[in-house]
Amino acid sequence: MANKLIVSLSPHAHGTDSVEKNMYGVIIALLPALIVSFIYFGLGSAIVCCTSVLACVFFEWAITKFILKRERNTVCDGSAILTGLLLGFNLPSNLPIWIIIIGALVAIGIGKMTFGGLGCNPFNPALVGRAFLLVSFPVQMTTWPVAGQQGIGGYLDAQTGATPLAIMKEAIKSGDASVLDKLPDSLSLALGNPGQLGAGSLGEVCALALIIGGIYMIVRKIITWHIPVSILLTVFVFSGLMHLANPIYASPVDVLLSGGLMLGAIFMATDYVTSPMTKKGQLIYGVAIGVLTVAIRYFGAYPEGMSFAILIMNAFTPLINNYCKPKRYGEVVK
Amino acid sequence: MNVILTAVIVLGAVGLIAAVVLFFVSKKFAVKEDPRIALVNEVLPGANCGGCGFPGCGGMASACVKAADQGSLEGLNCPVGGAVVMGKVASILGMEATASDPKVAVVRCNGSCENRPRIAEYDGLKTCRAVHACGAGETGCCNGCLGCGDCVAACKFDAIHINPTTGIPEVDEEKCVACGACVKACPRAIIELRLKGKNNRRVWVGCVNQDKGPAAMKACKVSCIACGKCVKECKFDAISLTGNVSYIDDEKCKACRACMKVCPRECIYDANFPKSIKEVMAAEAERKAAAEAKAKAAAEAKAQAESAPAPKVSPTQPKEKEE
Amino acid sequence: MRTFRIGGVHPEENKLSAEVATVAAELPKQAVFPLSQHIGAPAKPVVERGQVVKVGTLLAEAGGFVSAPIYSSVSGKVAKIDTVVDATGYRKPAIYINVEGDEWEESIDRSDKLETLADHPELTPEEIINRVKVAGVTGMGGAGFPTFIKLTPPPTAKATCVIINAVECEPYITSDYRLMMEHADEIIVGIDLLMKAVKVNEGYIGIECNKPKAIELFQQKLANRPEIKVVPLQKRYPQGGEKQLVDAVISRQVPAPPAIPVNVGAVVQNVGTAFAVYEAVMKHKPLFERYVTVTGKKIARPGNFLVRMGTPMIQLIDACGGMPEGDNKLLAGGPMMGKALTSVEVPVCKGTNSVTVLSGDDAKRKEPQPCIRCAKCVSACPMGLEPYLLAKLSDKSEWDRLEKEMITSCIECGSCQFTCPAHRPLLDNIRIGKTTVMGIIRARSAKK
Incomplete structure (x- = not known):
């Protein structure tokens, strides 16, 4: 017989899902927010995003090829592009290029490849990069250009301003609720109204664009609703209680729509590798991130707590995986 | 001054109390262990390979002490350390060492790509156990080597490697300590621990195919077809035939290689002989031819002269030399 | 509409032969009856070489409590009692019968009358x-x-x-x-x-x-x-x-x-x-024939057959237009749980519900990539297990932990591997772990 028979253990059928499909799906989901950031921050946004993506892809390729010496390069699976985009989304649009490259090196080199590459990293690489930059270059990382005020050409000479989160923090510090009046109204927080909007990182100016991306991912079954919804609900409830107790804390709707909360809840916390495996675990993880975020925002030194909250819970993920088991068949009472 | 004094007193008191507590706790919960176990453990190699059948060297040490208390160290053997280590253990325990002949792992399959045609292609997890669960594997032989290297992964001594040209594992005699890890790892029980033999010379059947003759013959060029010629040939009753495959008992084998000469499938293998069996057979054939020629000449001479008897040459002579 | 509560996937249906009416397959020239067509002890042959048998003659009796007898599906002479490569991929004892005519045992009621x-x-x-x-x-x-x-x-x-x-x-x-x-x-x-x-x-x-x-x-x-x-x-x-x-x-x-x-x-x-x-x-008719689907995307005429057991699969495939060109995967059963065969001569047995031929890309697995921990296998597992974890622990030989993670509950349905976006051989690993753990459990209860 000329033709060989192929043998393997069952199953012999395979679904159409693939790593690439998931990665590029997330990237597609990020597109609305990316377009909005181009509109508001102009050229600065394009420079930051491109640098970050290119640097991440280059470091991933170079490390796999020259340091790990693996035959198969994983650049094409889209995970480095995704890390680059998410890192860019977390940076202000006037950040010097060299700082972005350092951030990309830390994100890919330390955050991902030291642990063995895709699937092995305990922390979200983009957040590792951002946290590193935040503590190393606090001044550059916290002077945000004001959205929509610098036209297409604005990059390094952009005007800067206070973010909504800084205003909230100031209100808490001064104990004066009237400071909160400086906040843009909720609708412009959600849509990103250029005239009124405060400053912020690239990807956090338009909550609506991020929510559209999130819904796309849930519909495409790239992520499930458990993590984003549990984070957002927890933040809403926790900050709502605080607001009721003392009006110096901003209203829960504003808290939800401001800062990196949407970006974090929809895109960063749902990262496959660093989030728990079971539904129960994901709910616990989401609730804990929500509580930590609000706690850091209200009681901590930083105005934004999302990235640290996610990093902290990343560290707890193995523990959650160990204790949260799925509901086994047969355990259900008859 | 006062602060310093307080600190010193408090720390001193804490230290003292802790010391007292520790003292009593260690007395109360002391584990009584035979001191000889530690001594025996020290002379064992410490590789924790499990080759002795106990979980690590510690388990072996306590087993040795227990056995010594019952009067005999028989059946206990450290395959890694061999007779030297067992001698030391025996002297610690005041016993006589039971000598155990050194063994080595032997791969009983030579179904290389050349010898064994591939009839199917396996596509899945590359471990022997997965292929074994899937069926006969890529060849028509249901018992032969699968070549995915579970034995290589199991070896802690870097003593077994897959030969890239044949696809069959080969044992590095120098490094092999006969711990038996590969034997356990092989899902088809192809690897066996055999006595190293005198001068490291040994003979074994390199096939475990249990199919009947025709099926075995179809599956592989060098399969044992259970023809039984080697069994008849063996003078020492060392070869037996079970499950359609012949097996040489290493305790009884005298490494005469008579069986190799008659095996029609050339599936009996030897190691560390100065000359390969083919060379021996060729030399033998030459000598035989020469002897025949001589005998013929002599017979002719006899016929002519009717005297001078022909010299008799025994064909078994070279075999006896090999012993 | 009802369904089960945990996990599950939805593979492409590909019911190519759904509306093809069943036809009786041709009688084979030689029928082969493996002695273990069921779970449990193999059956014991009761016929001898050269003996003449009819359709419905007992060939082998049950070999134990958990066992089943085997009947001839053809009439003819017993050629030999030898071995055959069956669906497991291994050689197993089997009875070979050379077919002559089609004579049935008289006890079998061959009428179409419905008995209620x-x-x-x-x-x-x-x-x-x-x-x-x-x-x-x-x-x-x-x-x-x-x-x-x-x-x-x-x-x-x-x-x-x-x-x-x-x-x-x-x-x-x-x-x-x-x-x-x-x-x-x-x-x-x-x-x-x-x-x-x-x-x-x-x-x-x-x-x-x-x-x-x-x-x-x-x-x-x-x-x-x-x-x-x-x-x-x-x-x-x-x-x-x-x-x-x-x-x-x-x-x-x-x-x-x-x-x-x-x-x-x-x-x-x-x-x-x-x-x-x-x-x-x-009808007093012992089990010796069954419905079998012969299908595959490259098979010319997928169909359904009423097949006498012991018929070699290649005969059914030939009746449907023959084996497609190139490397194929021949399955006894469907693509999710079927067994891949190493020989086209494997006979149809009691449990053979389908002969499926996968060709081209369908026949080969995709290259595995690193696990991205997407948890899709956990959602897909119908037994509520964590396949990614079981596969990893099995790879690391952590048998005790595998037992605690309930690996023995695995039904080997393949949903995890089907859904895995990284194409990892999850079930291969889990199977190894499951067999080892079952062995350990058996050894333990044997000791007691």
Whole structure:
């Protein structure tokens, strides 16, 4: 017989899902927010995003090829592009290029490849990069250009301003609720109204664009609703209680729509590798991130707590995986 | 001054109390262990390979002490350390060492790509156990080597490697300590621990195919077809035939290689002989031819002269030399 | 619409041969009967070389309690008792028969007349079970567990209903569907017999909603039989798994092994088994032929056949247009749980519901990538296990932890591997772990 028979253990059928499909799906989901950031921050946004993506892809390729010496390069699976985009989304649009490259090196080199590459990293690489930059270059990382005020050409000479989160923090510090009046109204927080909007990182100016991306991912079954919804609900409830107790804390709707909360809840916390495996675990993880975020925002030194909250819970993920088991068949009472 | 004094007193008191507590706790919960176990453990190699059948060297040490208390160290053997280590253990325990002949792992399959045609292609997890669960594997032989290297992964001594040209594992005699890890790892029980033999010379059947003759013959060029010629040939009753495959008992084998000469499938293998069996057979054939020629000449001479008897040459002579 | 509660996937259906009417396959020249076509001890041959046999002659008797006899499907002479490569890929003892003519044993009723339970009040439950046992009926869904054992539940459990598995959730396979469309009346009598045998008055037929004609047909025929209910089910794999079916149909879950469905009152039988029971009890016809689907995307004429057991698969494939060019994967069963074969000469056995040929890209697995921990395998597992973890622990030989993670509950349905975006060989690893852990557990209980 000329033709060989192929043998393997069952199953012999395979679904159409693939790593690439998931990665590029997330990237597609990020597109609305990316377009909005181009509109508001102009050229600065394009420079930051491109640098970050290119640097991440280059470091991933170079490390796999020259340091790990693996035959198969994983650049094409889209995970480095995704890390680059998410890192860019977390940076202000006037950040010097060299700082972005350092951030990309830390994100890919330390955050991902030291642990063995895709699937092995305990922390979200983009957040590792951002946290590193935040503590190393606090001044550059916290002077945000004001959205929509610098036209297409604005990059390094952009005007800067206070973010909504800084205003909230100031209100808490001064104990004066009237400071909160400086906040843009909720609708412009959600849509990103250029005239009124405060400053912020690239990807956090338009909550609506991020929510559209999130819904796309849930519909495409790239992520499930458990993590984003549990984070957002927890933040809403926790900050709502605080607001009721003392009006110096901003209203829960504003808290939800401001800062990196949407970006974090929809895109960063749902990262496959660093989030728990079971539904129960994901709910616990989401609730804990929500509580930590609000706690850091209200009681901590930083105005934004999302990235640290996610990093902290990343560290707890193995523990959650160990204790949260799925509901086994047969355990259900008859 | 006062602060310093307080600190010193408090720390001193804490230290003292802790010391007292520790003292009593260690007395109360002391584990009584035979001191000889530690001594025996020290002379064992410490590789924790499990080759002795106990979980690590510690388990072996306590087993040795227990056995010594019952009067005999028989059946206990450290395959890694061999007779030297067992001698030391025996002297610690005041016993006589039971000598155990050194063994080595032997791969009983030579179904290389050349010898064994591939009839199917396996596509899945590359471990022997997965292929074994899937069926006969890529060849028509249901018992032969699968070549995915579970034995290589199991070896802690870097003593077994897959030969890239044949696809069959080969044992590095120098490094092999006969711990038996590969034997356990092989899902088809192809690897066996055999006595190293005198001068490291040994003979074994390199096939475990249990199919009947025709099926075995179809599956592989060098399969044992259970023809039984080697069994008849063996003078020492060392070869037996079970499950359609012949097996040489290493305790009884005298490494005469008579069986190799008659095996029609050339599936009996030897190691560390100065000359390969083919060379021996060729030399033998030459000598035989020469002897025949001589005998013929002599017979002719006899016929002519009717005297001078022909010299008799025994064909078994070279075999006896090999012993 | 009902379905099971945990996990599940939905593979492409590819029911190519659904509307192709069944035809009887040609008689083979030589029929081969492996002695272990069922779970349990192999059967013991009772014929000798050269002996003349008829269709329905006993070839081998049950080799133990968990075993089943094997009958000849052809008439002719016993050529030899040798070995054959069967669906497991290994050589197993088998009886070879050279076919001559087609002469049947006289005890078999070959008429088409429908015998109902009302016509035969003399059939006691014991008599039904005995006839099923003697006829060598085993589960026709693939696993091949002797049916009479399932009909005699252990004294600790009490059966409350019979569930007929007409789900056929595996892609490609259509043999059960054709059987239902062509022999509905016989199947219903078979269900009556099964219900009488286990002494219950409640029966369910679980049918997936991708077979609307079968659902309609059975609802029509059972319109005035309230005790047997047709349960339409959502399309979801592995709904045909016994445990999943019990959950889907009567919303009860079978506890972890060693519990079996009858512990929650359900006796699950394949629809093919119901038909075989009818033939065995009413027609005195032992199990020697069955419905087989021959299918594949590259097969010229996919079809359904009534096949005598012992027919080599290549004969069926040739009847459908032959093996496609290139490297193929030949499966006994469907693509999710079928066994890949190393030989085209493997005979059709009691459990062979389909001969599936996968060609081209379908035949090969995709290159595995690193696990991205997407948790899709966890959502897909119908037993509520964590396949990614089981595969990893098995790779690291952590047998104790595997036992704690309930690896023994795995039903090897392949949903995890099907859904894995990184194409990891999850089930390969899990199988190794499962067999090792089962071995450890057996050794432990043997020690006690």
